[in-house]
Amino acid sequence: MTRFVIILILISLIAACGGHERHAYRPDSSAPNKVQKPYIINGERYEPLSSHEGFVQSGIASWYGSDFHGKKTSNGDTYDMYAMTAAHKTLPLGVYVKVSNRNNGRDTVVRINDRGPFVAGRIIDLSYSAAKDLRVVEGGTAPVRIEALGYLDDTVKGKPMYHPPASYDKGSFGIQVGAYGVIENAQKMADSVKKRYGASSMREAVVNGARYYRVRAGNYASLKEAEQVREHSSDKMMLGGFVVALD
Secondary structure (H helix, E strand, O other), X not given: OXXXXXXXXXXXXXXXXXXXXXXXOOOOOOOOOOOOOOEEEOOEEEOOOOOOOOOEEEEEEEEEOOOOOOOEOOOOOEOOOOOOEEEOOOOOOOOEEEEEEOOOOOEEEEEEEEOOOOOOOEEXXXXXXXXXXXXXXXXXXXXXXXXXXXXXXXXXOOOOOEEOOOOOOOOOEEEEEEEEOXXXXXXXXXXHHHHHHOOEEEEEEEXXXXXXXXXXEEEEOOHHHHHHHHHHOOOHHHHXXXXXEOO
């Protein structure tokens, strides 16, 4: 009986570590040669990349576990917490990425089959097994670097080989630096941001009945460029922000 209770406690702890809100998102297709449509979560618009070569991103990784085990992922897979998979907001579904833990130097490869995490500052949500491999489970989150490898080539035996995506991402991207309930405060911040970074924009959104005005800095031609600007900025406001697709 005691052993059974201990097992239940361990399962509960595993579920709690990955326990953050997730949202149901279903693309029109998970096939790598078809464009996945933009989607909106909590009033924020995300534009999946149709393809991306040389994609590199640094930020915070989290993980999700038994609470979602057996449920559908964004590409229609059944989530398996013991498989090497992950969720990302904009990378094409089906792409493999190398994830490196910047705290301990460990790295692993995961397949993107879900969307998220929709938490400020987090860039990837790892499966339980991937998080365990990177030693992220204990702390819940860790700073990581992710690098897109491409689609797995099933015709090559032995060492895994990947087809890199065909082209760089294109679009219009900014760095969200704040959200305000009072439009005058948002406008003041937007004016300040424009003076410092040459461009700014505002987007109105309603979340749980409350109206917010989100301020974005800059206007960059690719997700990679925007991420590089944010990551290398000496401005704490920019470092604490996150990249979004502009309308």
